[in-house]
Amino acid sequence: MRAFMAVAFLVAGLGTAAAEDLRKPLPAEMPPDSVQVEPMPEAAGTLSGEGQVLAVDRAAGLLTVAQEPVPTLGWPSLTVRFDADPALLDGLAPGAWIVYSFRSAGGVARIERLQRR
Secondary structure (H helix, E strand, O other): OHHHHHHHHHHOOOOHHHHHHHHOOOOOOOOHHHOOOOOOOOOOOOEEEEEEEEEEEOOOOEEEEEEOOEHHHOEOOEEEEEEOOHHHHOOOOOOOEEEEEEEEEOOEEEEEEEEEO
């Protein structure tokens, strides 16, 4: 996918600098302040999402994900910091694509289940 995006940038005439950025691997651990997280919209019940892991903080039980749109709720793509049981985070690293179930209440989103895509 990154190769496709790099070619798309070159074809679109956006230059080689943007294409080069797409080929760079994500850092192993992103500092918490390097990701801008938007407030999670409120929703009732268990929701499903998918996206790319940006950061994992096992000690704090936090997972930051570039979440794909959730069309059934009209949500756009968001960068979301989820609470999660640290056991769910074992083996996850930035760059992994995941599918997950979560709940959002009181401005806090908590992952209940996840698997790699």
